[in-house]
Structures are given as structure tokens and as C-alpha cells.
Amino acid sequence: MSGRHDFTRLLRAEWTKFRTVLGWVITMVLAAAAVVLLGLFSASGSHASCGAGPVEIDCPEPPLGPEGQAVSDKFFFVHQPLQGDGSITVRVTSMTGQIRLPDLTPGVRRVAPGVVPWAKAGVIVKDGMRQGSAYAALMVTGRHGVRMQHNYTHDVAGRPGGVSKKDPRWLRLTRSGDTLTGDESADGRRWSTVGTVRLAGLSDTVEIGLFATSPCDLLVKQGDFGGSIGQCRFTEATADFDQVSLQGRTSGDAWRQDDVGVTEAPDGAPHHPGRFERSGGTFTVTGVGDIAPHVEGESIESTLTGVLAGLVVVVVVAVLFVTAEYRRGLIRTTLLASPRRGRALAAKAVVIAAVTFVTGLAAACVVVPVGTRILRANGNYILPVSLLTEVRVVVGFAALLAAAAVLALALGALFRRGAAAVAAAIALILVPYLLATTSVLPVGAAQWLVRLTPAAGFAIQQSIPEYPYMTGHYAPSAGYYPLPPWGGLAVTCAYAAIALAAAIVLLRRRDA
Amino acid sequence: MRATIEVNDVRKRFGSTVALDGMSFTVEPGQVTGFVGPNGAGKSTTMRVILGLDAADSGSALIGGRPYRSLRSPLLHVGALLDAGALQPSRSARNHLLWLAHSQGLTAGRVDEVIERAGLGQVARRKAGGFSLGMRQRLGIAAALLGDPPVIILDEPFNGLDPDGIVWMREFLGELAGQGRAVLVSSHLMSELQDTAAHVVVVGRGRVIADTSVARLLAEVSGDRVTLRSTAPQEAARVLEQAGATVAAVDRDTLTVSGLPAERVVTLLGRYAVPFSEVTAHRATLEEAYMNLTRNAVEYRATTGQESAR
Structure with a gap:
């Protein structure tokens, strides 16, 4: 008889064992119910509203980029239309700015000169003036050298270093069909290509020109009693351009200026406006804002707040699935039926993983769509993600529960005692997760915890990636994990696999 | 198989x-x-x-x-x-x-x-x-x-x-x-x-x-033990011992005979006209056999225990 056939029988036997203990089945259903109810409960309690002066209004939603994600698209734009192919060449001779400092006396503004690391100024080709439209830009930055970026989420590094009169940067952006090429030079003679990108479906007529923008300066402080306090203070960036030249069918020297995406104060005046001055061949552009992904808002995984409760329940059932046999001596019957002990335990692991996966999947399939709908109805903005990402979060949630269940089962087989195994599983999975995400630890320590412990698997729930070309509070407490989603899950799975292997080795060696 | x-x-x-x-x-x-x-x-x-x-x-x-x-x-x-x-x-x-x-x-x-x-x-x-x-x-x-x-x-x-x-x-x-x-x-x-x-x-x-x-x-455990009741126990003992049996007195009129089957005991007593009122062949129970064996085992263990202590 083939080994595979044998294993199928063991799977069937273990499944029969599971489904014939009503308490376990009910507890699994309760785990799913806990995930759903806690998620819906927290979604119902989460309200958002915005005020326009004394009036409460629906919060404005950020524009969507060409790839469907929420984006910031706010900058000062000096531009003209370009029909067909063409290019723009400039020399950037300075980048300066100002950063607001924390108030010492309330109401008294203090500012200091300086630019933030991701302040940006350079040349851009944009598919129309609509916020969120496709673009490609070649720029100098506050502290990250020359970059070529396009469509909000793509970034290529060029020559590092800042700019000055003595050490200027030449930038050239060339459009050819829907292909854009960025070239840079230190002297205007020897050029090197930074990047070539394709903007699918780019209109025949695009806007081409100069821009400047500067994101707020993020300052995150660790709270005295855990938690963190974030402040994002106003900054602006000013760049000097000269040697401006255009090629192609443009309107020549007729530059238009727009403060793209500027917010308006209640009185209708622009809030923190940008500026443009021209003195002969020198263009000075000042801008506030960012051309980057927008990450303010609720993420779809915020509906999965029930994961902790679900995980605890699943861990208990998985541990009992094996320790109940030790407690009653039933393990001997199991091993009589399957003297190849490794297979017996592996079959148990497959069954508990499958049961948990289905439970988690059912719960997530309900709570993620329904929860986000409730959040939206309560005025919250849900950061849009691709269908693939949503599927990954839902399936990954189920897979995380399944991996935790296998780990718990293996611990149960190792310890042979329920209480010890449950305590160990919680200490391995939940404690590091709680320590990492409640800001009781410094960010660095928290990141190591969710890199090295089985809690790394929670990364699978992160729907909004960390953008390396954007300053942010990328801490586990803010929902950002240092490992990529599947990488994090792989860490948890590796723990489960190692624990299961150890349990199998011990089970083989020990007398039953 | x-x-x-x-x-x-x-x-x-x-x-x-x-x-x-x-x-x-x-x-x-x-x-x-x-x-x-x-x-x-x-x-x-x-x-x-x-x-x-x-x-x-x-x-x-x-x-x-x-x-x-x-x-x-x-x-x-x-x-x-x-x-x-x-x-x-x-x-x-x-x-x-x-x-x-x-x-x-x-x-x-x-x-x-x-x-x-x-x-x-x-x-x-x-x-x-x-x-x-x-x-x-x-x-x-x-x-x-x-x-x-x-x-x-x-x-x-x-x-x-x-x-x-x-x-x-x-x-x-x-x-x-x-x-x-x-x-x-x-x-x-x-x-x-x-x-x-x-x-x-x-x-x-x-x-x-x-x-x-x-x-x-x-x-094995039963052996050939026979219980004999007789009004002339000494005479009976003499006859049976001559035939090769081992005889032990249990009380005034009861003897335990081993080494001869019950039929032979009856035949011998009849031949020498020794009066007897009862001849019972002893049948051991499994329990007795077991007790006998395990008693021996205990003694055996006691001996080996001393040996290993030496």
C-alpha cells in the first residue's frame, strides 16, 4: 500500500477525531465569531468627521493615482502644454527652505532655515492638471540626491549630494511617445541617464515644467507611558533654476503657474501658498506639499482587531487537540493505529491547520468587507488597495492563524501538558506582538521583535507598504512591519515547522 | 502472517x-x-x-x-x-x-x-x-x-x-x-x-x-498428594511408607500421603486391611499453583538480592 494512501487515512482519522468533539467545533466557531464581532464592533465605534469652520462636512478624500492608490499631489507648478514629443532642460543652482519649529510661546511662530530630506524640486511631465494624474519627474531632493520618480510609487536614485551654485545639477526630462527619460549632468556636457519609464496611455498633450514641493517635518516622540506622539510641522522648499530650455511644440516663453492641490483656509484664501518669481533667466519656485503616496486613513486590516482573541482561542484548541490525548492516554491508541509516529503527528498538524485556515478565512471574508463598509459609512477614509492585496490580507490572516495553530499543536506535543503549551504559545506569538505594537518599546526593539519572533507573521496583514522614498513613522505600532508580508509569515511558518519537527523527533524517541 | x-x-x-x-x-x-x-x-x-x-x-x-x-x-x-x-x-x-x-x-x-x-x-x-x-x-x-x-x-x-x-x-x-x-x-x-x-x-x-x-x-503443583483419614494411622503410615510414599501426620486421624496416586493408596490399604474412612486426591487450583510459583520467585529474588549486595 502506498504511503500517500496511508497518510490520507490518517488525515481522515484525525479529521474524524476533531469533528466528533463538539466542544472543539463550537470553540472554533466562537473563534470566528469573536474575530467578526470584535472587528465590526470596533468599526462601528470608529467615526471621522471634518469641520469647515463651524460646519461639519464629509472629510475630503485624497486623489487616486494611476495605479489606484491614494496619493498626495500637492506642489507648485510652473508649466506649459507640450504637444507630442519634446524635452525640458534646466540647471538647479540652489535648494533652500524653512522649517517651522515647535512653539516656545503659544501662538508665536518660530521658523528655521533648512530643507527636509524629501523636499523635492525639478522638472516634471504630467498628464494634465488633475490631481492624481500620471507623471514622471526628475528632481533634486533635500538629502537624497537626484531622483527620478513616476506615478507616486516608483523611485530611482541618481547622483547623491545636494546642490549649490558651485555644485549645480543639470536635469533633462525627455518625452518620446509614452516613454520618459531622465538625464542628469554636473556640467551640462556629460550626461548620464537616471531612468527611463513608460507612462501607459499618456495623452498627446501633457503639461511640462518646473516644480517644487516639501512635505511636513515629521517628529515622533515616545510617550512617557508608552504610545507615541507624532507632529508634522510645516515646511517649504525653494529652488533656483536657470538655463531653462524647452524643445518640442510648446507655448514658448508663456509660463503658467498653479499651486496644485493647495488647501484653502475657511476664508477661502490659500493656506501655506507656494510662489514663483522670475528674474531674467532665473526661475525661483517655492512649494509646499508632496508628490507621493497618501497613507493617512484607515487601512483594511484595521477591521481585523479580533485577531488577538481569535488567535488565543485557536491556540487553545490546537493545544488541546494533542494534549487531551496525552491526558487520557489516548495517544497510545493513536500510535497503535499509526506506529509511524511522525506521520501521525503530521496528520494532526495538517488537520488543525486546515480547520483553522477555513475558520480564519470565513471570519476574514466577512469582517473585512463588512467592516470596511461600516468604517466608510462612519465617515472614515479607507486607503484603497488592489484586489490582490485585499485577497492577500484575508488569506494571509487565515494562514497566520493556521501557522499559529500548528506551532501551538507542536508545543502541545512537546510539553504534553495543556497549560504549559498554551502559555508557551502565547509567550511566543502574542506577547512579542503586544510588546511591539503597543509602543512600550523603542521602535528599533519593536522591529526586531516582529522580525525574529513568531509574531513576524502579523506582517501579512499590512496592506499599505512602507515607502522608502517617503518620511513616515514606520513602526510596528503604526502597522508597519520590517519584513515583507510573505516574509513575515514565512518566519512564523518556520517556527511552526521547527517546533513540529522537534515534536516529531521527541515523539519518535520517547516511550509512549 | x-x-x-x-x-x-x-x-x-x-x-x-x-x-x-x-x-x-x-x-x-x-x-x-x-x-x-x-x-x-x-x-x-x-x-x-x-x-x-x-x-x-x-x-x-x-x-x-x-x-x-x-x-x-x-x-x-x-x-x-x-x-x-x-x-x-x-x-x-x-x-x-x-x-x-x-x-x-x-x-x-x-x-x-x-x-x-x-x-x-x-x-x-x-x-x-x-x-x-x-x-x-x-x-x-x-x-x-x-x-x-x-x-x-x-x-x-x-x-x-x-x-x-x-x-x-x-x-x-x-x-x-x-x-x-x-x-x-x-x-x-x-x-x-x-x-x-x-x-x-x-x-x-x-x-x-x-x-x-x-x-x-x-x-506439578498438585503432585500426588492424597489426604487419608484412618482410625489406624500408624499402621497406614507403615504400609504406605513401605510402598515408597512419604507420609506426614496432620492430626490424630489424618495423614497426608505424597508419592503415590490415590488409587494405589486405596489398593494398598485394602490389601493390608487397614481401615480408612476417606481418601481424597488433592487437586490444586490455578491460584495455588500461582501462589506457589510466585512464592518461589520471591525467595529466589531474596537470594539474588543478597548476592548482589555482596
Whole structure:
């Protein structure tokens, strides 16, 4: 008889064992119910509203980029239309700015000169003036050298270093069909290509020109009693351009200026406006804002707040699935039926993983769509993600529960005692997760915890990636994990696999 | 596969305690073999070694010539009842048998057959946690029979059975042996095996003390002792001693004669006209035989204990 056939029988036997203990089945259903109810409960309690002066209004939603994600698209734009192919060449001779400092006396503004690391100024080709439209830009930055970026989420590094009169940067952006090429030079003679990108479906007529923008300066402080306090203070960036030249069918020297995406104060005046001055061949552009992904808002995984409760329940059932046999001596019957002990335990692991996966999947399939709908109805903005990402979060949630269940089962087989195994599983999975995400630890320590412990698997729930070309509070407490989603899950799975292997080795060696 | 169990010089220690000290015996098909010894003699450990649950330090235990751990679908080869309490209390009797059946590729139909066979039809769908020890024993028997195996191993199956249950179990064991199966039944009470086992393996302190048929064991222990009541005990003693018997006085008119069968005693007394009122051939019970053997084992142990102390 083939080994595979044998294993199928063991799977069937273990499944029969599971489904014939009503308490376990009910507890699994309760785990799913806990995930759903806690998620819906927290979604119902989460309200958002915005005020326009004394009036409460629906919060404005950020524009969507060409790839469907929420984006910031706010900058000062000096531009003209370009029909067909063409290019723009400039020399950037300075980048300066100002950063607001924390108030010492309330109401008294203090500012200091300086630019933030991701302040940006350079040349851009944009598919129309609509916020969120496709673009490609070649720029100098506050502290990250020359970059070529396009469509909000793509970034290529060029020559590092800042700019000055003595050490200027030449930038050239060339459009050819829907292909854009960025070239840079230190002297205007020897050029090197930074990047070539394709903007699918780019209109025949695009806007081409100069821009400047500067994101707020993020300052995150660790709270005295855990938690963190974030402040994002106003900054602006000013760049000097000269040697401006255009090629192609443009309107020549007729530059238009727009403060793209500027917010308006209640009185209708622009809030923190940008500026443009021209003195002969020198263009000075000042801008506030960012051309980057927008990450303010609720993420779809915020509906999965029930994961902790679900995980605890699943861990208990998985541990009992094996320790109940030790407690009653039933393990001997199991091993009589399957003297190849490794297979017996592996079959148990497959069954508990499958049961948990289905439970988690059912719960997530309900709570993620329904929860986000409730959040939206309560005025919250849900950061849009691709269908693939949503599927990954839902399936990954189920897979995380399944991996935790296998780990718990293996611990149960190792310890042979329920209480010890449950305590160990919680200490391995939940404690590091709680320590990492409640800001009781410094960010660095928290990141190591969710890199090295089985809690790394929670990364699978992160729907909004960390953008390396954007300053942010990328801490586990803010929902950002240092490992990529599947990488994090792989860490948890590796723990489960190692624990299961150890349990199998011990089970083989020990007398039953 | 031959329906046999062969245990060859199995040794097993738990820490500093010697559990099995060269255990060797063979269980043949077609009869019930009793496996008897005081608590702690190593009966259960031997069974666990045979069933691959405990690993022997040395020696081998084979079923039909193969180690248990090498058997595919082992329950089709060996049915075992080790611990009737090894049940998930909230699982019904039928479901307990069902998962076992699934593990061996057997059907639910077979489960219902063994439930009827073990007399559990009325309670099959009740939770096993509520079962009396007797019902659990029956459920354990049903599990052992599930794969219709040629070899059956039962550890203390009479425990917790009421008198009806004991009668049922005895008949049942006889029936299984009659079908040509090898049946090994352990007990710490020899009396339970009376009229059931054809062969006994008596163990003490981890090794075999006696491995013999029940008939021979009884004959050996009974010897040829005869109890004689006579109004002339001295005369009787003289006559019988002349014929080669050993005679001991029990009281004023009662003698114990050994070395001569009862018929010969009667013939001799008749020939010499010695009056007697009663001649009783002594029949040992299995219990006595066992007590005799285990007493010896205790003495033997006491001796070896001194030797090792030296």
C-alpha cells in the first residue's frame, strides 16, 4: 500500500477525531465569531468627521493615482502644454527652505532655515492638471540626491549630494511617445541617464515644467507611558533654476503657474501658498506639499482587531487537540493505529491547520468587507488597495492563524501538558506582538521583535507598504512591519515547522 | 502472517529500575495464553514493547515475525486493549471506533458490527465519558476486534467487569481462540484465567518464572498428594511408607500421603486391611499453583538480592 494512501487515512482519522468533539467545533466557531464581532464592533465605534469652520462636512478624500492608490499631489507648478514629443532642460543652482519649529510661546511662530530630506524640486511631465494624474519627474531632493520618480510609487536614485551654485545639477526630462527619460549632468556636457519609464496611455498633450514641493517635518516622540506622539510641522522648499530650455511644440516663453492641490483656509484664501518669481533667466519656485503616496486613513486590516482573541482561542484548541490525548492516554491508541509516529503527528498538524485556515478565512471574508463598509459609512477614509492585496490580507490572516495553530499543536506535543503549551504559545506569538505594537518599546526593539519572533507573521496583514522614498513613522505600532508580508509569515511558518519537527523527533524517541 | 507473538530476551530499564530482565516467551495461535504475575512484574511493559509503544533496550518482540512498528494497517494484524480509560470523554463510543476505523481504511459498517459484537448497541451514541469501567472494557474489546486481527492482546480485561461480564469475557476469549487467533491476556489474578487460558506465562520481576500449559502446571503443583483419614494411622503410615510414599501426620486421624496416586493408596490399604474412612486426591487450583510459583520467585529474588549486595 502506498504511503500517500496511508497518510490520507490518517488525515481522515484525525479529521474524524476533531469533528466528533463538539466542544472543539463550537470553540472554533466562537473563534470566528469573536474575530467578526470584535472587528465590526470596533468599526462601528470608529467615526471621522471634518469641520469647515463651524460646519461639519464629509472629510475630503485624497486623489487616486494611476495605479489606484491614494496619493498626495500637492506642489507648485510652473508649466506649459507640450504637444507630442519634446524635452525640458534646466540647471538647479540652489535648494533652500524653512522649517517651522515647535512653539516656545503659544501662538508665536518660530521658523528655521533648512530643507527636509524629501523636499523635492525639478522638472516634471504630467498628464494634465488633475490631481492624481500620471507623471514622471526628475528632481533634486533635500538629502537624497537626484531622483527620478513616476506615478507616486516608483523611485530611482541618481547622483547623491545636494546642490549649490558651485555644485549645480543639470536635469533633462525627455518625452518620446509614452516613454520618459531622465538625464542628469554636473556640467551640462556629460550626461548620464537616471531612468527611463513608460507612462501607459499618456495623452498627446501633457503639461511640462518646473516644480517644487516639501512635505511636513515629521517628529515622533515616545510617550512617557508608552504610545507615541507624532507632529508634522510645516515646511517649504525653494529652488533656483536657470538655463531653462524647452524643445518640442510648446507655448514658448508663456509660463503658467498653479499651486496644485493647495488647501484653502475657511476664508477661502490659500493656506501655506507656494510662489514663483522670475528674474531674467532665473526661475525661483517655492512649494509646499508632496508628490507621493497618501497613507493617512484607515487601512483594511484595521477591521481585523479580533485577531488577538481569535488567535488565543485557536491556540487553545490546537493545544488541546494533542494534549487531551496525552491526558487520557489516548495517544497510545493513536500510535497503535499509526506506529509511524511522525506521520501521525503530521496528520494532526495538517488537520488543525486546515480547520483553522477555513475558520480564519470565513471570519476574514466577512469582517473585512463588512467592516470596511461600516468604517466608510462612519465617515472614515479607507486607503484603497488592489484586489490582490485585499485577497492577500484575508488569506494571509487565515494562514497566520493556521501557522499559529500548528506551532501551538507542536508545543502541545512537546510539553504534553495543556497549560504549559498554551502559555508557551502565547509567550511566543502574542506577547512579542503586544510588546511591539503597543509602543512600550523603542521602535528599533519593536522591529526586531516582529522580525525574529513568531509574531513576524502579523506582517501579512499590512496592506499599505512602507515607502522608502517617503518620511513616515514606520513602526510596528503604526502597522508597519520590517519584513515583507510573505516574509513575515514565512518566519512564523518556520517556527511552526521547527517546533513540529522537534515534536516529531521527541515523539519518535520517547516511550509512549 | 503467522498468528504468533515472540518475545526474545527483552530488557528494559526505566532509569535505575529494571522493568524487563530478559523476558522471553512465545504465544501460539488457537489458544488463550494467560500472562500472569504480581503488579509491577512487567506485564504491561512487555505488552507496550510488543506493541511498539515502548522501545526495548535489547532483545526483540515480534508479531508474526515482524516488529509492530513495521506493520502497515497494524490494527488488521493486532488488536490490543491496554487501558480502557484511554478515551476522549466527550466523544461517543461509535465515533471513537469510527476514527480508529478510518485510520485503517475500514468502513463505518465494520464499526457497527463490532459494536454489536461487544454488546454496546444501546450505548454506542452516548459519550464515552459516562461509561462504567465495564462498558469501557467492552468498548476497548470492540476496538481490538475492529480490524479482525489474528493476534489479540488484552491487558487486564476482567478489571471492572461484573460477574456477568466476567462470564461473557471468558466465553468471548474462548471463542476468539477457537477461531485460531493467538490471544494474550494479562491478569494479576490467576483465578480469572481459570477455565479460560490453556497456557500460562507466569512472570515476576521482569522475567518468566513459568511458561507451561495449565494442565501441566496444575499437575506439578498438585503432585500426588492424597489426604487419608484412618482410625489406624500408624499402621497406614507403615504400609504406605513401605510402598515408597512419604507420609506426614496432620492430626490424630489424618495423614497426608505424597508419592503415590490415590488409587494405589486405596489398593494398598485394602490389601493390608487397614481401615480408612476417606481418601481424597488433592487437586490444586490455578491460584495455588500461582501462589506457589510466585512464592518461589520471591525467595529466589531474596537470594539474588543478597548476592548482589555482596
